[in-house]
Amino acid sequence: MSDPCSLLTCGEATDRQVALEEYTGGLPRWCPGCGDHAILSGVQRMLESEQVVPERTVFVSGIGCSSRFPHYVKTYGFHGIHGRALPLATGIKLSRPELDVFAVMGDGDCCSIGAGHWIHALRYNVDMVALLLDNNIYGLTKNQSSPTTPQGHPSNTAPDGAWLPALNPLTVTLGVTNASFVAQTADWAPSHLYETLRAAHRHRGFSFVRILQRCPVFTPGIFMEAVRKPERIELLVHDDGVRDEAAEELYEHHVAHDPSDLNEARRLAETSEHIRLGVFHRDPSRPTYETTRRLPVFTAEERIAVLTRELDRHAV
Amino acid sequence: MTSITEASRPDAGNDPRATGTPRSMKTPEHVVEIVSDSGEGAQKCGQIFGAVSAMMGNGVWTVEIIPAEIQPPPRSIGSASGNRVRIGAGPVTNWGDRANLVVAFNEQALLARHRLDAIADDAIVLLEEMWADHDDESIRAEWSAAMEELSAATYRIVRVPMEERCLTVVDDARKGKNMFVLGMLATIYARDAERTKDRIDQALHKKSDDVRRSNRALFDLGAAWAEEHLDFRVDVPTAPNDRPMVVMNGNQALGMGAIASGMDFLAMYPITPATSVSHYLAEAFPRVGGIVHQAEDEIAAVVAAIGASYAGKTAFTVTSGPGLALKTEALGLAVMTETPLVVIDVQRGGPSTGLPTKVEQSDLLAALFGQPGDTPKIVLAPATIEECFHCVVTARQIAEAFRTVVFVLSDANLATGVQPFPRPTPDPRWVATLPDQRPVEEGAKPYGWDERTGLSRRIVPGRPGGAYTTTGLAHDDESKIDYSPAVNEKGCRMRSRKLAVFQQTLNPPPIHGDDEGDLLVVGWGSTKGAIEEAVDRARADGRRVSSTHLTFLSPLEPGLKEMFARFEKVMTVEINYSDRRADPFVTEENRRRGQLCWLLRAQLLVDVDCWTRVHGQPLAPGRIVEAIEDRLGIGAES
Structure with missing residues (x-):
């Protein structure tokens, strides 16, 4: 935390070591076998290894299964409304840049009702970690098609199968001006998940991580093959991206991809026979919005002095 | 000729x-x-x-x-x-x-x-x-x-x-x-x-x-x-001003009021006739460390303001009718999470895109009741450009003290009207105090409601020992999700009680004219000047008419029922729609009345009548005189 507190008075600085258990919030109420459990573990492990200060951290979410996330992490949290995690997180970070902000969304939240915010959050490039927990379905409302539901996959709102080709969140993200960090990982690759989260947290800018997430109740089959057949996975490998020995051993297909190469990132992000995990794009040179908009903090007396000059301008 | x-x-x-x-x-x-x-x-x-x-x-x-x-x-x-x-x-x-x-x-x-x-x-x-x-x-x-x-x-x-x-x-x-x-x-x-x-x-x-x-x-x-x-x-004879004056329009006054109140953060999306508040502040706000965040849409604007306020800054949003409609769900979130927020609604003609540049007072009931579920909030309306300045200070203080949403209902008439008024003397005490960042004291809860008042202390992020998750779901005093009947009843009661407590701080509105008479005209917002001028003219003609003007619409100021009882008739004058009594099929039972009229009847059980227009213009005093005479059975106004 190099940013000075924007409130003039911050809580006492702490250099104590935070233990993993201290990041544990309420008992998760996700279904047994839900990929969110693994993601929560990965996030907590990353928080511990990065020694994120709990009281200076806010987890923001929308609505859906994944959006219960903040309740299960022992930091500050704001469980908001459907689709609006990103503007909420933007308001928090823009006004208090010294806070460490995470936004947790599902595919309905991010890619459907909140899709407008998704595009603009990428463009603002506010320094935060945005996690898309993508299970390809609406879970909490009981099995409706989402924008990322594979075409033909049946749901309660499309019993004969989803009518449209699935939206590819990676190509969308990489198409937005000012996108500065785009990665993909999977709930069933815990070490890769952890490394990706760590890289996302260390990136100064809007770090977008799509996490492929299994829903054992409504979409158990969708990622089944990818889990069972490691040859379906292709790892993007680069020292400026994510290196994870365990994954590199398990998954035989590797692509050496320099995350600074945006055109190649866009090509690799296209839907193909492979599921690609890794960092597609990283551009640390892009300024963050809260830095661009950063202003000094003024005391009440200083504000009144400015206002007095403003009133002078309107005096008659 | x-x-x-x-x-x-x-x-x-x-x-x-x-x-x-x-x-x-x-x-x-x-x-x-x-x-x-x-x-x-x-x-x-x-x-x-x-x-x-x-x-x-x-x-x-x-x-x-x-x-x-x-x-x-x-x-x-x-x-x-x-x-x-x-x-x-x-x-x-x-x-x-x-x-x-x-x-x-x-x-x-x-x-x-x-x-x-x-x-x-x-x-x-x-x-x-x-x-x-x-x-x-x-x-x-x-x-x-x-x-x-x-x-x-x-x-x-x-x-x-x-x-x-x-x-x-x-x-x-x-x-x-x-x-x-x-x-x-x-x-x-x-x-x-x-x-x-x-x-x-x-x-x-x-x-x-x-x-x-x-x-x-x-x-x-x-x-x-x-x-x-x-x-x-x-x-037109001039008289030198006996005290320093300033001249500006209502939107500039709102912007300056925001500076005077110590606001830190305005999140907005362009909409007529509210936008010029942000034009003014885009220039002036940075000089006091304030940010104008032009969000990607109306929803993002209000949600970002909620985020900023939750994080401990003083935040507000500025909008008009169509934007207010879009902000509905988020305003429910602010009420539910008890996040202080000032919402300035510069009203224009509706419904839908309506009359974008013209005045109406049609958002009153939307401000009060726009959200599904019970969402008690405080609604006030400045009546003059001078009040546009001061009301932001008041609204900010109420929002923080009561941890709630405060609506400021201005309108296109005030927004574009320019009027001189006595120069305010800003006071550093108007500026918001910085939120507490000390470690949270033992046993303090994020919604530690005082049962008598519904009030609780806010814990903003950054305070050691306070990590909790705020939520728009039903929650207990520790902010834990809880759907049980008792917890939901209590949460609703605590949020509502704040309004009753707040009303204790209000005085009955003053009466313009005598304390009793044949007709009391009741108004709110920008129509005050026209109504009082009309009442003065009618009184000069010997009519026994008075007026009163409400600043707070939720909760209503006290003493109204007793005041109304001293007049033979009570009538609101508003710039919004109402059926006229003589319209086809309109009966006493199905007549749709002006918005304040509706509210007063519901709240006070008094037979309040109304005279309203949706002509897209400020009210002219002469027309109000005609309406007064008609209600007194003198003129020919319908």
Whole structure:
């Protein structure tokens, strides 16, 4: 935390070591076998290894299964409304840049009702970690098609199968001006998940991580093959991206991809026979919005002095 | 029969120069309208005239006449754009009835005002004459047709060679004709030329020296032309201001109020007529460390403001009707999470896109009841431009003290109206105190409600020992999700109780007029000046009528029921829709009434009547007098 507190008075600085258990919030109420459990573990492990200060951290979410996330992490949290995690997180970070902000969304939240915010959050490039927990379905409302539901996959709102080709969140993200960090990982690759989260947290800018997430109740089959057949996975490998020995051993297909190469990132992000995990794009040179908009903090007396000059301008 | 004084044509035989000293008309007040095509600068002319009049010690109310488009087709009825400036020997609180002097840059703009019945029968009209002999045959035909239509009126129309004269100074008379007109007005109303030219320089401070010089020259030209050619002057007595005054419009006042209140963060999305608050603040706010965040949409704007407030900053959002509709769900979130938030709604005509640039008071019930579920919040409405300034300070303080949403209901009339008012003396105590960042004390809960008041202390992020998750779901005092009947009942009761507690801090509203009588007129928001002027006129005619004006609409100020009981009849006057009693199929039971009327009937069980209009204009005192007389069984108003 190099940013000075924007409130003039911050809580006492702490250099104590935070233990993993201290990041544990309420008992998760996700279904047994839900990929969110693994993601929560990965996030907590990353928080511990990065020694994120709990009281200076806010987890923001929308609505859906994944959006219960903040309740299960022992930091500050704001469980908001459907689709609006990103503007909420933007308001928090823009006004208090010294806070460490995470936004947790599902595919309905991010890619459907909140899709407008998704595009603009990428463009603002506010320094935060945005996690898309993508299970390809609406879970909490009981099995409706989402924008990322594979075409033909049946749901309660499309019993004969989803009518449209699935939206590819990676190509969308990489198409937005000012996108500065785009990665993909999977709930069933815990070490890769952890490394990706760590890289996302260390990136100064809007770090977008799509996490492929299994829903054992409504979409158990969708990622089944990818889990069972490691040859379906292709790892993007680069020292400026994510290196994870365990994954590199398990998954035989590797692509050496320099995350600074945006055109190649866009090509690799296209839907193909492979599921690609890794960092597609990283551009640390892009300024963050809260830095661009950063202003000094003024005391009440200083504000009144400015206002007095403003009133002078309107005096008659 | 309209008399046309061809003052510009010595050969017409009635050159006022021949008549000697101009006739001076002394009057306690005068209403001037300057109307042009959009983009010809009539508004700038009116604003400067208003400001100079205020400086010289006249009461002033300036209001914009705005088309909805930036550049509507020129010389069309819909393109009339400009200002009405009402000046008076004493304070002026509203735009008045009909114009006494009209300056029109073309005959179509004049026709537009004529058709709206905005011009007094005995008004003097200064009309640009270039169109009469225009090269374009169709324009000449339009001029003739307009003159034919206007011949039924009794105005005195004076033709003025504005274009011809301006071309002696500039190449494009479209840019600068407004200053020529300003010069004419300065002569007619004896405005101080140097002060006026200082104001011209101020208004053009971003332009080049050349532009400022030619505008001053055009001003002198207009002043000299009027001196030479016009046979009348208007004398509205001035009285030097006995205390320092400032002059601005309601949106600027809201913006300055935000600075005075210590606001840190404005998140907004462009919408007429609210946007100019952000125009002002985009320039001034950074000087006090404030951020204007133009969000990607109305929802993102309010949600970002909620985020900023949750994080410990003082935040607000500014919007108008359609934007308010989009913010609905998020406002429910702010109420549920007890996140302080000030929402400024500059109301315009609705429903849907409605009348984007015109005034209405139609968002009252939406502000109170717009959210599904029970969402108690505080709603207040400034009645004057001065109140626009101070109400932001009040709203911010209430929002923080009561951890709730506070609505400020302004409207297009206040937003674009310009009025002088006593200069506020800002106080550092108005500025928000910084949120507590010390470690959270043992046992403190994020919703540690005091059962008697529903109040609780906020724990903002950054405080050690306070990590909790706030949620829009039903929750207990520790902010844990809990759907149990007792917990939900308690949460609703605690959030509602804050309003009852807050109401204890309010006083009954003052009565304008006697404490009892035949009729009490009840208003809210920007109509105060017009209502009180109407009541004064009716009282001068011996009517037993009084008025009261509500600042707080939720909760209502106390003592209303007892006050209403002292009057034979009670009637609200509002700028929103109501069925008229004589309308087909309308009965006492199904009649849809004005919004405040609706609220008062529901809340107080008093048979309150209403008189409302949705004509897209501020109310004129004369029309309110007619409504009062009708309710007293005297006039013929329906």
